Amino acid sequence: MSKTVLGISAFYHDSAAALVRDSEIIAAAQEERFSRKKHDPRFPVNAINYCLEEAGTEPADLDAIVFYDKPLWTLDRVVENCLMMAPSGYEQMEKALRSILGVKLWTEKQVQHHLKSLGKAGKLLYTEHHLAHAASAFYPSPYREAAILTLDGVGEWATTTIGVGKDDRIELTHEIDYPHSLGLLYSAFTYYCGFKVNSGEYKLMGLAPYGDPKYVKLIYDKLIDVKPDGSYCLNTEYFGYLDRLVVTNEQFNRLFCGMPRQPESRISRKEMDLAASIQVVLEEIVLKMARHVRKSTGEKNLVLAGGVALNCVANGKILKEKIFEGLWIQPASGDAGGALGSALLTSHMYFGEKRRMNPNGRDTQKGSYLGIGYSPSEVRAFLERHSYPYERIPDLKERARKIAAALAEGKVIGYLAGRMEFGPRALGARSIMGDPRRQETQAQMNLKIKYRESFRPFAPSVLAEDVATYFEMDVESPYMLLVAPVRNEKQIQTGWKEALRDGGDDMLHVINQARSDIPAITHVDFSARVQSVHPEDKRDYYEVIRAFKDLTGYGVIVNTSFNVRGEPIVCSPANAYKCFMRTEMDMLVLEDCVLWKDKQPKMKENADWRKEYELD
Amino acid sequence: MRQVFEYDPDIGYRYIPGLKARMPHESGGYLIRANEMGFRSQREFIPEKNPGKRRILLFGDSFTVGEGVSNEKRYSDLLEKQIPELEIYNFGLPGTGTDQQYLACRKYASGIDHDAIMIVVMVENIRRIVARYRYYLDENNAQVYYAKPYFELSGGELVLRHVPPKKEPVRDSEIPLEDRAFVDRGGRFPRIRTFLIKTKLEKLAPNTLTRFIPYTPYTPYPEYNSPSHPAWRLMEAILEKWIKEQKKPVLLVPLPPHIFIEEFRVANYHKRFSELTLKTGCAYFDPLPDLKCYSMEERRGFRFAQDKHPSQAGHVAIAQAFAPAVRKVLEGAR
Numbered sequence A: 001m002s003k004t005v006l007g008i009s010a011f012y013h014d015s016a017a018a019l020v021r022d023s024e025i026i027a028a029a030q031e032e033r034f035s036r037k038k039h040d041p042r043f044p045v046n047a048i049n050y051c052l053e054e055a056g057t058e059p060a061d062l063d064a065i066v067f068y069d070k071p072l073w074t075l076d077r078v079v080e081n082c083l084m085m086a087p088s089g090y091e092q093m094e095k096a097l098r099s100i101l102g103v104k105l106w107t108e109k110q111v112q113h114h115l116k117s118l119g120k121a122g123k124l125l126y127t128e129h130h131l132a133h134a135a136s137a138f139y140p141s142p143y144r145e146a147a148i149l150t151l152d153g154v155g156e157w158a159t160t161t162i163g164v165g166k167d168d169r170i171e172l173t174h175e176i177d178y179p180h181s182l183g184l185l186y187s188a189f190t191y192y193c194g195f196k197v198n199s200g201e202y203k204l205m206g207l208a209p210y211g212d213p214k215y216v217k218l219i220y221d222k223l224i225d226v227k228p229d230g231s232y233c234l235n236t237e238y239f240g241y242l243d244r245l246v247v248t249n250e251q252f253n254r255l256f257c258g259m260p261r262q263p264e265s266r267i268s269r270k271e272m273d274l275a276a277s278i279q280v281v282l283e284e285i286v287l288k289m290a291r292h293v294r295k296s297t298g299e300k301n302l303v304l305a306g307g308v309a310l311n312c313v314a315n316g317k318i319l320k321e322k323i324f325e326g327l328w329i330q331p332a333s334g335d336a337g338g339a340l341g342s343a344l345l346t347s348h349m350y351f352g353e354k355r356r357m358n359p360n361g362r363d364t365q366k367g368s369y370l371g372i373g374y375s376p377s378e379v380r381a382f383l384e385r386h387s388y389p390y391e392r393i394p395d396l397k398e399r400a401r402k403i404a405a406a407l408a409e410g411k412v413i414g415y416l417a418g419r420m421e422f423g424p425r426a427l428g429a430r431s432i433m434g435d436p437r438r439q440e441t442q443a444q445m446n447l448k449i450k451y452r453e454s455f456r457p458f459a460p461s462v463l464a465e466d467v468a469t470y471f472e473m474d475v476e477s478p479y480m481l482l483v484a485p486v487r488n489e490k491q492i493q494t495g496w497k498e499a500l501r502d503g504g505d506d507m508l509h510v511i512n513q514a515r516s517d518i519p520a521i522t523h524v525d526f527s528a529r530v531q532s533v534h535p536e537d538k539r540d541y542y543e544v545i546r547a548f549k550d551l552t553g554y555g556v557i558v559n560t561s562f563n564v565r566g567e568p569i570v571c572s573p574a575n576a577y578k579c580f581m582r583t584e585m586d587m588l589v590l591e592d593c594v595l596w597k598d599k600q601p602k603m604k605e606n607a608d609w610r611k612e613y614e615l616d
Numbered sequence B: 001m002r003q004v005f006e007y008d009p010d011i012g013y014r015y016i017p018g019l020k021a022r023m024p025h026e027s028g029g030y031l032i033r034a035n036e037m038g039f040r041s042q043r044e045f046i047p048e049k050n051p052g053k054r055r056i057l058l059f060g061d062s063f064t065v066g067e068g069v070s071n072e073k074r075y076s077d078l079l080e081k082q083i084p085e086l087e088i089y090n091f092g093l094p095g096t097g098t099d100q101q102y103l104a105c106r107k108y109a110s111g112i113d114h115d116a117i118m119i120v121v122m123v124e125n126i127r128r129i130v131a132r133y134r135y136y137l138d139e140n141n142a143q144v145y146y147a148k149p150y151f152e153l154s155g156g157e158l159v160l161r162h163v164p165p166k167k168e169p170v171r172d173s174e175i176p177l178e179d180r181a182f183v184d185r186g187g188r189f190p191r192i193r194t195f196l197i198k199t200k201l202e203k204l205a206p207n208t209l210t211r212f213i214p215y216t217p218y219t220p221y222p223e224y225n226s227p228s229h230p231a232w233r234l235m236e237a238i239l240e241k242w243i244k245e246q247k248k249p250v251l252l253v254p255l256p257p258h259i260f261i262e263e264f265r266v267a268n269y270h271k272r273f274s275e276l277t278l279k280t281g282c283a284y285f286d287p288l289p290d291l292k293c294y295s296m297e298e299r300r301g302f303r304f305a306q307d308k309h310p311s312q313a314g315h316v317a318i319a320q321a322f323a324p325a326v327r328k329v330l331e332g333a334r
Helices: A029-035 A045-055 A070-086 A090-101 A104-115 A130-136 A182-192 A201-210 A216-223 A250-255 A270-299 A312-321 A335-349 A376-386 A396-408 A443-450 A464-470 A496-502 A539-552 A575-583 B075-082 B096-110 B125-129 B179-181 B190-199 B208-212 B230-244 B258-262 B269-280 B294-300 B310-334
Strands: A004-009 A018-021 A025-032 A064-067 A124-125 A144-157 A158-166 A167-179 A224-226 A230-233 A301-305 A324-331 A411-418 A428-435 A460-463 A482-485 A527-533 A556-561 A588-591 A593-596 B005-008 B012-014 B020-023 B031-033 B054-059 B088-092 B116-122 B131-136 B143-147 B148-153 B157-161 B248-254
Touching: A004 A335, A004 A482, A018 A045, A018 A335, A025 A029, A025 A045, A025 A335, A029 A045, A045 A104, A045 B020, A064 A104, A064 A593, A070 A090, A070 A104, A090 A104, A090 A482, A090 B012, A104 A124, A130 A144, A130 A158, A130 A167, A130 A230, A130 A301, A130 A335, A144 A182, A158 A270, A167 A335, A182 A201, A182 A230, A182 A250, A182 A270, A201 A270, A201 A312, A216 A224, A216 A270, A224 A270, A230 A593, A250 B125, A270 A301, A270 A312, A301 A443, A312 A324, A312 A482, A312 A527, A376 A593, A376 B005, A396 A411, A396 A428, A396 A539, A396 A593, A411 A575, A428 A443, A443 A556, A460 A464, A464 A527, A482 A593, A527 A539, A539 A556, A539 A593, A539 B248, A575 A588, A588 B157, B012 B143, B075 B088, B075 B310, B096 B125, B096 B230, B116 B310, B125 B230, B131 B269, B148 B230, B157 B230, B230 B248, B230 B269, B248 B269, B248 B310, B258 B294
Parallel strands: A004 A064, A064 A124, A144 A301, A301 A324, A411 A588, A460 A527, B054 B088, B054 B116, B116 B248
Antiparallel strands: A004 A018, A018 A025, A144 A158, A158 A167, A224 A230, A411 A428, A428 A556, A460 A556, A482 A527, A588 A593, B005 B012, B020 B031, B131 B143, B148 B157
């Protein structure tokens, strides 16, 4: 009884589609990669098209199409919120109702319009938002049984849920409801520190190590009441999301003595300290919750999903505390992952399909390489059509040696190979690579290639067998969702905290200090966001790092997403070539073709391409 | 828009070998699979015939290749289901003229054993064969022009030009002056069409619009009115050469665009193709009378609302119309 299920998430942020057949994940992709609009919330017509392509199926042949959220429940929350806040909050109410009544309630019509079919079920199915997150975390995990923790801004009513997964079944047992939300609390600080909500949270996390957590007490005193089991209540007087269009309000501003930082203005010590403080609070709450979940469920393993699960520093703390024997985090933990979760949930709990475990004990997420791939023939057709000079190196190892040699010479390389990653992290299928041993790599890649804030750290991709050689970590981290310190003996003590204090707000002289023998991936606090690369997941990428190790003795390289600031990660060879030519990358690898920048014809651009993408 | 073609120095282009793609479309999308030879087919094209199978090599343009429908829903694939021993190698290439289809046959089909050849000439192809450049929409939906191979009649002989054609697209302004009169801009009223595409009016209300503006890229084709029309003389020369070069039976089929099926228009092309059939001795089949047997409502359903290519229902009707002629030509080939 093989069932094919299409999952859809849309209309909030980061819409996506996923297709599951016979309980196997066949395909999953975010709409932004195709539409080239970051966090695109629109109906994911292109992502769906790709999923159907990968499965070689037609909409009418789908056993079910499922949406990851219940819009009526969301409407219920919005209406109740409006009634509670009336007569204030008119703008917020208007926006929320316009959104829900305008499109979200008519999701089935949208599906029918775009696909011309509702599949064999003849109707659109709906799952609960957090149940979809839970399913996305549990079913692909390597565990037959696990405790489940989902944390995000809000989905329908819930913001945090706890549950248990056993074989094919999932049950959520506890939840915390809106307006109390850890995700929204973190977003409030993201906004106040001048970053964009729903995308800048990652920057706030990266900024945290520069600061002192001096506001922790104030946050606990005024903003959040946390119980010993990790459950919490927000003091909603300080937040704007109930009755206005921004997350904070005047009381929040007064509490932290000033207006929110203007985006793109200089980052001051205050923002660094606020980032450090909210990060500490988040970690403490998550750890309390994890301990409670361990105790109350008795499960040895934990799976995580929801936007907050992308906070890899907090995840690293759960791992370090050894609260659970096993920890698995859905790499597409945000709303995009809801598409996958809803499809898996329908497959197992609606159709009763048996769960398939990976016989080698690893997960069934397939390295999260679930997106579109372009064959070498397609790449060559593209290059030939435009007469772009390239060298074809079909032999995998020879190609890896060539790339490694260029990396060792300090070249920065764009790399597109195999199926695209599902989730916000680039994992070697759409990545920019650099030499981690070079002090100048971080600044060069931030300022000349990514065109983004100089404080932002880069992540290492390390051979799976070498993780413990470089990092205080003894588990796999294939999805770059765990942060661990660079090994003690590799650290170079710089007195950076004192230097930062002496330098006032100036982060640059601290950023440019060498903190280890792999400085480009060592953050100021000696931490690194590790991606372990296993040959079973991605052979070509593994061979590149392997060749780099053969050449330099280091089984680790810099890996950052293949895009510029504000741009979705590249999807096609054409996207990759454009990004390569617009930035100061030296080499581009497109499947088995290698291109050098100095051999390419000059690219003609009619307008300033930097205006093409809205800064995130 | 995804790139699905690669450059071919002899024909202009072919599908990217091994391509697997799903094309967005008003029908909800359709799947295409190309084989390693670069044609839309689930199967590889092999030289030897499979035991017990009768093989037809099929040539045509987008109507034959099945733009808008998945591989297995095309009339070629439906014919295989209707005639069990039949195996059709569909060499269709969208956007090509009969000239390029002939070149595809010469280059790719010459070593392939078969029982018959079927040349399906979409009636509008007569405009494509005189063209030296043809417009396409690039991956950014911008109009660009590609050079195409073409034949010229010189002293009664066909002379092949533009081989290999230029690889890179050119803008309208870059087309050489002497070639400007030979640009296929997609039919009549290119300016109106460009305006409609740009303003998305075509998508908004295609049928309402055509009620007020006699806009359609397809027209009654005056090229077929006289046997001495230069375009017909060129078409005749290409087909005559192509048919005469074949050692196995040839079935020639003019495939009408929707205006002939849906409206009362004189099929002026029929006479020309009949004359050519007599001249070459090939088999001939005109599917128009069969297609017009359906009710008007059914006939409107033979194409998509905006895209004028045959819909799934259109392919079913075409396959049903073609089947007797195909059976007959196969019997003759025994």
